[in-house]
Amino acid sequence: MSKSHMLALFNDFDEASAAIRELKASNLEGFDLKDVTLKSPIEHPEIEELLGKRPVYVQLFTFFGATFGALLGFLFISSAQATFLMQPKGGKPIIPIPPDMVLTYELFILGGVYITVLGFFIGAKLPMKRHKLYNARVSEDQIGILIKAEDTAMPAIKDLFTKHRALEIIGEGGK
Amino acid sequence: MSITNLLNNWSFYRNKRPYRGQYDLNRQYGEYKWAMAVDLDICTGCNACTTACYAENNLPVVGKHRFEHGQVMHWIRIERYWDEKMGEFPEQGTSFLPMMCQQCEAAPCETVCPVAATSHTNDGLNSQNYHRCIGSRYCSANCPFKVRYFNWWNYPSTAWPAPLEDQLNPDVTVRTKGVMEKCTFCVQRLSEAKSRARTEYRLVRDGEVLPACAQACPTGAISFGNIVDPESKIAKMWKNQQVDLYKDMQEKDNTVRGYRILEDLRPFPSVMYMERVRDAEA
Amino acid sequence: MSESGINRRDFLKVLGLGGSSLALTGCGNTDVQSGVEVVMPNVHPEDFVVPGLSVFYASTCTQCGSACGVMGRVREGRVLKLEGNPESKISGGKICGLGQAAVQAQYNPDRLTQPMVKEGDKLVPTTWEKAMALLDDKTGPKSGISGEQFAFVTGATSGHLKALIQNYMDSLGSKNHFVYEAVSPAIGFAANRQVYGVDMPRLHLDKAKLIVSFGSDFLGTGASPVHFAREYAKFRKAPRGTLVQIEPKMTMTGANADRWIPIIPGTEGVFALGVANELLNHEEYVRATSPDIVALVRKYDRETVSRATGVRPELVAHVAALLWEKTPSLVISGASAEGHVHGVQNAMAIQLLNKILGNVGKTVDGQAQSPFPQIAPSAGSFAALKAMNDEMGGGKFKAVFIHGANPVFTAPSFMGFRENLRKAPFKVAFVDAIDETAQECDLVLPILTAVEDFGSHVAWYQPEGVEVSIQQPLMEKLHADTRSMGDIMLDLVKVRRAEEYKAWPDFFSYLKTAVVAVKPVVKYTDTDEHFWYDVLSHGLIQVDAPQQEVGANFAAAALDLSSSAPVQDPKFPFYLIPSERHNFRDGRHANLGWLQESPDPLTTVVWDSWAEIHPKTAASMGISEGDYLEIASQNGMLKVKAYLFPGIHPDAISIPLGQGHEALGRFAQGVGVNPFRILDPVFEKSTGEIAMYGTRVSVRKTGSKETVVKDEGPYNTQLGRKLVVTLPADVAQLSKEI
């Protein structure tokens, strides 16, 4: 059994969501909802909901990034101060807490931001090659639904899309 | 391992300075604390100290134009103040104040240097590390006494036309453009004396070493020594004048002359001044 | 590479040189003659070079006449710094700024490094052979010059060089050795001779409880500033002495006074007599004073004195009360009291107070009597130059030698010294840097500076015994083509007296012989050689000598100051005070950068001249700081910036001496103005000295303005900060201090 891709472009978001809703309800053989990818010029939390729970792990990265940034920051700074030939300055302790807190705070943010972005790239799988069925119109004003399904399920899906006034349906190999 | 180091010595690293016991004759690397006392009553304002400092510390002569722009490099300067309540004439003379780096124990300049070019030495000096200095001038901005001098120009190439450079003291660095410099209490002399003393298994004797200004001063208004040694003249003078190195604000009798300048900013200077005396009945 | 004229090999050499000279500055060999750093392994340093270590040699400072003993710090054959010689009774291990700067004279970039001869209007380099030949041609036996036709102008001299100069004059049969000092103590000496019978008594500042100084800047400029500063420090220790300073313009000493009293210039004697009058209210003082003097003094009642001096009447009584209260006291007269037509009388009137108060023998004492009159100091005077100038103007001199003085710069313009000097056909200057006088000379011979040369000095103020200060080279000579003044003089003496001097190939041997001859006087028993090295290592010979007798002779007639009232001239309403700066003196040190940049203690002005004017006067004339003023006397005009200075009498204008050079190199030239130029021909009547404070000037605001370059900021008070705190003397417990 081989799976192939198909992209349908819609002009109307409501139709697109209706199409997904119907796909979800259809329980077609050889088709799984997780293989549906929505491509859109803007974000659509409401349609994403239809696609089921697709967890985002960015915040986890954020948490660890910020924690490690702060922790390592403080340890790095204070041990640097302690080993730097022990230079007392201005009557302050060799490891002065308030200045170190300022830097710890900055490193907390630095770690947080960097690792969050790293998490984003991992989560969004960026950078990636564009899908061969990518169509430039989804970056303009059309919404695209990319599905991956068994070849057997394809005609049914195609019908479904056509029913929902898909402007264009592009299959692999130009079908 | 630095984390072990941190954990083992945490309380030491958290000590605020100066703390009593920081300097101790029996403690290695704490047996010296250089301090100064300036008797304003016998300072005549003659500027011998200034010139001596030029000679000892390779200070550049900047010339009229740069002097006008406030770029003079005198590490010790004699200030002259008229009495605020002066009438038509200064009937009680004037006040001279030799001002050099106060070698503060809690030096405002040290904390702000971004590259740690200025920090405290074990013998209580506020050191200036020329080759580490990047010239941010923050230390000067934060110095309440304004005794830090910045090399605005490339003096080594202009200030000593040949053969004047032959006079330069080889013990003292000639500072290039872009670094901060200031009075060091003639640290080159102190190091030499300390090293000499070490080879003889002893401490530097009282009076064995003097900075150039103290050595030149014709009236002997500048006294200098190791305040850790209770037998030294300087320690006795500080004690007698009821000035305590470790106290930010002194409580002293009215009859006693010792004080430190700008104590309200709590820099804990290492230079004690002794009040000018004037015969009010004269 | 080839285009820039450097091939690879040269390039590598340069690299090698640069690298190793960096590494070796501490331990490389510096050729002291050329100053060139020699890159070579340090296996053979010179005897006196201990690489990396400083060696101290004792010598004598010649920056002023005090002859302080100094120690020169020598490192790798270069003298780096001077410190005081603790064995010297004069310096006591201390040194002033002026003394410190001697090393800058040594390394001065504008030093004269080769003999110069005048061709046309210009001085051009020549060789020593040619120079000495020219000298021989003009002054040698063949020239037929007579002693009358020869003149030698020097600054104050002492020691064996003075003896040698004297011998040279003798060999020529000349008596025309003119000892000239632009700022000379001659008037004070004259008064002292009349009163005490000596040039200069010994003043015990440390023993006095009260010092009343009439314009004596003993801390800054006087006879022996370093010594007096040390005495002053003792005077200020418990029981703390009180200093009262009476002068028209605040000097450094005045700045340290407990009471500073401004006075109309020239009326100091009147004030002194007024104080004497008050003192004579005490019966015991009357008993000790001769009746004619009492009668004279009685004329000076408070009101009269106040009118004459411009000082409030109660202050006259106040000073007298202080003198009554605090004994022993010491009354000193100084330059600003002496530099007047009646200067000697002023000084005597002031010294009279010492007599009345019984200070003579207590705080005023005799100096030690020097057993070596031939090397005793000859203090210079203005009168000497005046006499010389008059004779020179008559075209009398065929040859003039000048050493240690710069009369073209310091002689007032009314003398026409420069023009008269040109009348002499052959002028020779012995200098280490070309000054105004040398510029006028036909032959200029480069001599060694004090730190390169041997010599001996005797100060005219000896605090304890007699100190013969020995000067030895602290380094080899820096410039190969310079010669010791002593060597030159010895050569010149040998021209006529070769036989007598053949034993001494150079001045060093002459000096050594002469010094060794002192051995019996100091009861030294070891060998000559030991004595010599002993002397060199101590830098001085301390001789115990009997004290001079000090009398106290006052004649009422000599004290009459009734004619001393200042002449009022509406065209020139201001008194000119050409003040002597402690670092510049008569201006011979203006070429030292350190001194130019060392702020004047009171005004903190640097690198310039300025006119001090009282703020009240300035306000009435609309003058503010930095305004250019035209200060004109009958003999000239100076354009100089105003500095508002409260420590000056409102009727006086003060311009410091020492600046305004037209020569003397890059540090001195074009800096400030020279107030010597505009002095009026007013002379002290009994000595013929110029009355330095007798010139009257007018002041005009020009309208142009420029910043006064000074260390002082925009405020001259402490703005309420606790920087310098003043404690009343009765509260302070100095006796409990350490």
Added chain:
Amino acid sequence: MINTFEEREVEVERRFVRKEKDIREDIAWAKINSDVLRSLERPRMLFWVIFLGSLALFMFGVSCEIYQYETGLGVANLDNPQVWGLYIATFIFWIGMSHSGTLLSAILHLMHADWRKPIYRFAEAMTTFSLMTAGLFVMVHLGRVWQFYYVVAYPNERWTWPNFQSPLVWDATAIFTYLTSSMIFLYIGMIPDLAICRDNATGFRKRFYTFLSLGWMGTDRQWANFRVTYLTVACFLIPLAVSVHSIVATDFAVSQQPGWHITSFPPYFVAGALYSGCAAIITLFIVLRYVFRFEEYMTMPILEKTAKLTFAISMVWTYLNLVEYSATWYGDDMYAKQALIYRATGDYAVFWWSMNFLGSVVPFTLAFKKLRNHIPTMLVVSILLNVGMWLERWMIVSPTFANGIYPWTMDHDQWPAWVQWGMVAGSFGWFNMLFMLFCKIFPSVSMYEVKEMVYHRSLHTKAHGEPSVNHELAAEGGTAS
């Protein structure tokens, strides 16, 4: 005609609640793309003229720096104690300028203020570039700039570290964090737009945008991650921005100098930063609107909102300023009081009073609706406000040096040399250059967010109006009602 209840509600909202729409709802998405992409087309002659002018200005600044580098900082006419001069003043100015980008993109994003969407992109670019400009001044003012890397905590065999107590090190760290974070933020936020550019570009530019857009396809997964990331970074950026200028304030506040040693300095600096940033946004808003004909996106209602925001911030700044003065005046710090009196009456009095006038009085023009909607006035006022804010920074730095704690070294007659002015001018050239390049390379209006705006508007309209077949029609319906 109002017929139905829904229609009436819409009308009420149009008239009273949302008097004017920030942006028209009938803009077709394709038009948004083409309008914004148009700004990336080959520039006109005028662009090159201004660009070359900026370059020349920048090169002048560079030659000043070369001269100063060779000769020493003395050529800037700095002295003891006037050690900082215009360099640090202008440094704070540029740092302050950077804050408004964060305000618009992060704070207003969290607060769901939709009107920020068309203008935040260039504001954020402004943030990045003004930080880069500020960084120049840190370098320029160093005595030995060739050793600036000593400030960086890099591991080395000598165990030599920077002094972590120094506010300058905090500065360096904070600015590094801020610069990189805001660059990342700008970049991340731009990825969907870069994808649009990619899809519309050809040739070299296509490869360039393809590389930068990282293969963005607008999939649901990408959008979901994007949304969270954007929100999280925004959350970090707000405290970061506040901390950056607070740290710059501590450069002064931790020192003992009178006029600097003030507790309220951090909020005062932050307020000043937002203030000058907002004013700069107005200036650039007007310029971009005119140059790129962005009237449909950078609309008057948005300008008015920005102006209102600026006014509010100006009043915060004024308040904090007055707090500083009165705390000093009624306080017991003699040094600070003398310094304050000196500022008001001394050599800098003219600048100090102009600073107060420009900073506290001129913003009242923003209180008038008529003036808010008058573009030339707004242009002039926004520039004046920034002049005032620049003066404020100068008045913080220089008078304190001139009249510090120590009376002997007070220095009243220092005037910055042409070298300093040259570098200040050069910094404007540098900023201009960068900004102009940015506008020609990257879309200065966020296309996808404007689309969202239009989309949400139409959704909103749809909720109350009649259902429509496609969104274009819906938009039409929205305006018809």
